[in-house]
Amino acid sequence: MPGGRLSQQERRLIAAGLAEGLGYAEIARGLGRPTSTISREVARNGGPADYRADYAHLATGRRARRTLTASVQSADLPEAVRGYLERFADVMMQAGLPRMAARVLACLIVTDEGALSATELVQRLQVSPASVSKAIAYLEPLKVVRRERGRRGRERYLIDDDVWLRTWLTSARTHAVWADTAAEGVRLFGEDTPAGARLTAMSHFFGQLGQDMANVPAEASLGDAATVFAALLHARRPLSAQRLATALGWPADRTAAALDNAERLAGVTDPLVVCRASTTTYTVAAAPGSLTPEQRKALDDLSQQL
Numbered sequence: 001m002p003g004g005r006l007s008q009q010e011r012r013l014i015a016a017g018l019a020e021g022l023g024y025a026e027i028a029r030g031l032g033r034p035t036s037t038i039s040r041e042v043a044r045n046g047g048p049a050d051y052r053a054d055y056a057h058l059a060t061g062r063r064a065r066r067t068l069t070a071s072v073q074s075a076d077l078p079e080a081v082r083g084y085l086e087r088f089a090d091v092m093m094q095a096g097l098p099r100m101a102a103r104v105l106a107c108l109i110v111t112d113e114g115a116l117s118a119t120e121l122v123q124r125l126q127v128s129p130a131s132v133s134k135a136i137a138y139l140e141p142l143k144v145v146r147r148e149r150g151r152r153g154r155e156r157y158l159i160d161d162d163v164w165l166r167t168w169l170t171s172a173r174t175h176a177v178w179a180d181t182a183a184e185g186v187r188l189f190g191e192d193t194p195a196g197a198r199l200t201a202m203s204h205f206f207g208q209l210g211q212d213m214a215n216v217p218a219e220a221s222l223g224d225a226a227t228v229f230a231a232l233l234h235a236r237r238p239l240s241a242q243r244l245a246t247a248l249g250w251p252a253d254r255t256a257a258a259l260d261n262a263e264r265l266a267g268v269t270d271p272l273v274v275c276r277a278s279t280t281t282y283t284v285a286a287a288p289g290s291l292t293p294e295q296r297k298a299l300d301d302l303s304q305q306l
Helices: 008-019 024-031 035-044 053-072 079-094 099-109 118-125 129-142 163-189 194-214 219-235 241-248 252-264 293-305
Strands: 115-117 146-149 155-158 272-276 281-286
Touching (some): 008 024, 008 035, 035 053, 079 099, 099 118, 099 129, 115 118, 118 129, 118 155, 129 146, 219 241, 241 252, 252 272
Antiparallel strands (some): 146 155
């Protein structure tokens, strides 16, 4: 529509018109667009001789994203960015984060450097310095945000690249503490009391949860584990580590480490897990507790009938 952004189909029609030797005015009339729109579009994307519709569409998208990113660095945030930050904060609030802490965290995440001073946060969020201070005080113990001295000695708050892995491991340690505290209560009240029974169940649950979370491999290894999981799922049959390494183009030690990590992630990938089909082959299968023996037998019988 006149005044709106050009669609990919419109750009292809522009390219076709240029290939036919049509002028800007004639192309514009065919699209119901101003001639100036067509001339600017072609000039920005290589000129009449080098204009390519798909490239122009991608380039325009990149320019728009750069403009949006640059606008986030300004204290005067555009309406679209403010709306996104509010929605982002609402999602984190639903997970239990206080509103101001969620708004501060969202604001830090979308900046290029992942770091802002208290003054910059106040300007962007249009809140009081005390509100920002309280939010930072809440986020710091969670290991989500940390402080550093920036240029001119001004203190900034930032998010490290490995923050989510560190947060995961902090949560794992917290669950272990809960398990230990519950176990202490069991010893105090006794296993045969109602309180002791509840505390025993709590200790077992958080102990296992903390152990599973702590055993998750480092971030760099998670990608390899996900790749072998996807490869085995795609293959639809058991593969040896050697065959898998050949198919992925990986060295044997990398493949072995990825398979080991994929097996350790059973609690995360449930109801599907990477497991050994034999002593030398691996496959993706349903987790042991996800189906009853009767259901497995019925499905096996069905597979043989197909």
